[in-house]
Amino acid sequence: MYETRDLTGNAGKPVDTNPWPNNSKIAVSFVVNYEEGGERSLLYEDEGFETFLTEAGLMPFPNRPVRERSIESCFEYGSRCGFWRILNLFKKHKVPFTCWAIGQAVEKNPVVVGAMEEAGCEVGSHSHRWINYEGVPPETEYEHIKKSVQAIQKASPSNSAPRSWYTGRASLNTRKLVCQVYKDLGLPQPFDSDEYNDDYPYWVADPLASKPGAEDDKGLLIVPYTLEVNDMKYAVAPGFCNSDDFYTYARDAFDVLYEEGLEGAPKMMTIGLHCRLTGRPGRFRGLQKLMEHITSKEGVWVATREQIAQAWSAKHPYKA
Numbered sequence: 001m002y003e004t005r006d007l008t009g010n011a012g013k014p015v016d017t018n019p020w021p022n023n024s025k026i027a028v029s030f031v032v033n034y035e036e037g038g039e040r041s042l043l044y045e046d047e048g049f050e051t052f053l054t055e056a057g058l059m060p061f062p063n064r065p066v067r068e069r070s071i072e073s074c075f076e077y078g079s080r081c082g083f084w085r086i087l088n089l090f091k092k093h094k095v096p097f098t099c100w101a102i103g104q105a106v107e108k109n110p111v112v113v114g115a116m117e118e119a120g121c122e123v124g125s126h127s128h129r130w131i132n133y134e135g136v137p138p139e140t141e142y143e144h145i146k147k148s149v150q151a152i153q154k155a156s157p158s159n160s161a162p163r164s165w166y167t168g169r170a171s172l173n174t175r176k177l178v179c180q181v182y183k184d185l186g187l188p189q190p191f192d193s194d195e196y197n198d199d200y201p202y203w204v205a206d207p208l209a210s211k212p213g214a215e216d217d218k219g220l221l222i223v224p225y226t227l228e229v230n231d232m233k234y235a236v237a238p239g240f241c242n243s244d245d246f247y248t249y250a251r252d253a254f255d256v257l258y259e260e261g262l263e264g265a266p267k268m269m270t271i272g273l274h275c276r277l278t279g280r281p282g283r284f285r286g287l288q289k290l291m292e293h294i295t296s297k298e299g300v301w302v303a304t305r306e307q308i309a310q311a312w313s314a315k316h317p318y319k320a
Contacts, residue, residue: 082279
């Protein structure tokens with residue numbers, strides 16, 4: 001995997017056919033990361049406590065195995081309060097989001113899956129643990145991927161397996177392993193979002209094909225994610241200090257892409273959220289304002305990533 005890099009993409013050219021329904025000028029994908037209960041903890045046989053995207057900022061990893069209850073408690077706010085605050089806002093505006101759900105987090109609080117399904121949201125997978133999979137043995141990562149799929153499917157009232165996939169801190173083996181797990185479980189190949197390199201979805205060769213362009217190469221659709229319009233910047237530097245920072249940056253990104261759509265080049269935009277970050281009241285105001293801004297515009301399609309993938313595939317099928 002990843003033997004080469006594509007630095008060209010569409011070379012600045014818009015797609016020749018608007019992929020979005022009703023001639024929409026932009027497709028907007030909100031993504032809620034549900035990670036609480038899947039982060040590092042001594043309780044889960046990890047070497048120490050979580051240090052990434054916490055209220056304490058970046059801290060050195062502890063040299064000895066300890067529990068840090070303040071960090072655990074901040075994560076718990078995300079599942080106990082933040083998730084529901086965010087979900088209720090989307091229900092109020094009658095628009096969906098896609099969730100990157102950590103399998104272990106779902107196992108510990110399965111009710112969230114049913115709540116999202118009832119609200120018309122999509123539950124995708126964020127792998128089984130919220131860890132860095134670089135250096136994890138392939139056989140271990142395979143089992144984590146499988147556990148995540150099964151955990152989400154078990155929690156789903158409709159017995160639905162995740163159709164969208166985003167590991168985040170992926171290994172070079174992740175993409176192929178995900179496709180292999182789905183094949184072994186007899187499930188349709190998922191859509192991959194472990195890229196950040198385009199304003200459009202795009203196709204790559206099937207990782208399980210004998211070779212690119214061969215008869216067994218059915219393609220893999222990439223629906224790029226974002227680390228840019230993402231509330232993680234509340235917890236990294238330089239980042240957002242308050243909800244106005246988040247709102248202004250996300251609004252400006254939306255406005256630029258919306259204008260490009262009005263000029264005949266409709267794109268997609270992704271907005272990344274975390275329950276323990278944006279779910280806090282002081283940050284939540286920025287999301288409220290952004291939602292009001294986006295939903296006030298004509299020709300905006302707020303969709304799940306599965307809906308975006310389906311729309312793209314229908315208008316722009318894979319060409320080996």
